[in-house]
Amino acid sequence: MPISDAQWLLQIAATVESGTSHPLAEAILQEARQQGLSLLLAEDFYTEPGLGISALVEGDRVLAGNADWLRQYGVFAEMSSLTSLEGKTLVYVAVAGVFVGVIAVSDTLRPDAKTTIEKLRSMGLRVMLVTGDRREVAFAIAQQLDIGSDDILAEVRPQGKADAIAALQAEGHQVAMVGDGINDAPALAQADVGIGMQAGTDAAVETAQIVLMRDTLGDVVESIYLSRLTFNKIRQNLFWAFAYNILGIPIAAGILLPTFGLALSPAAAGAFMAFSSVSVVTNSLLLRQKVIKN
Secondary structure, eight states: OOOOOOHHHHHHHHHHHHTTTOHHHHHHHHHHHHHTTTOOEEEEEEEETTTEEEEEEEEEEEEOOOOOHHTTTTTOOOGGGGGGGSSSSSEEEEEEOOOEEEEEEEEOOOOOHHHHHHHHHHOOOOOOOOOOOHHHHHHHHHHHOOOOOOEEEEOOHHHHHHHHHHHHTTEEEOOEEEOOOGGGGHHHHHHEEEEEEESSOOOHHHHHHHHHEETTTTTHHHHHHHHHHHHHHHHHHHHHHHHHHHHHHHHHHEEEEHHHHOOOOHHHHHHHHHHHHHHHHHHHHHHHHEEEEE
């Protein structure tokens, strides 16, 4: 059955995008599968993070990515006819050096995105949106999430994300980065705490210090909450251990013997030392009960 021009554009874009695991690529491939379009023969895939991908499809060099990606190859997209696509992520496609079309992808928020941001703010954290998407798309998403314009960085290349985090760190901020794509890997490495999604790319998972096993943003809040509880327990245990030893060691050494005639036997001293260890372990186990309760 013959396919339309729009289907041909989708088919050739999906063929090229099959060489990457970017979320936009997944969306295009999913739409192609839903329309029953088969992939064409392709080889020589090359991906430039933050820009796009290219491949040889049936002998022709095909480009798919943003406008800057096409410009690098001397291909200029006609922008005047794209005003109706504002607020959408655009994937430009060129074949053999000729601009052939654009695919618009609508960004849909995760169901728990806004709730997660509200909870993070209630914990005293500043939330920023850093994306490689166009400013129009970034501001449309930020508006739904109640993120102010001062906390939006759009059209940022992968290294630019890392540089933005480095700038915040230079101001004395502790920065956590949440990401799941290959474009996020440099930023995840630069952040004080990199949080990746288990369903993300291998590069993001390998770079992150924390990997969330479920594909839900709510676990970001849980991981920070658990980290804070754990750190508080560490401080409690250190305080208890130091205080116990400061009091216990002099008593075991016989400091009370001259004044009160009291001395600990080796067996009693050993028992009190064991009690100190048990108390620290018990206090740590209470963390589990608190997490389950919350």
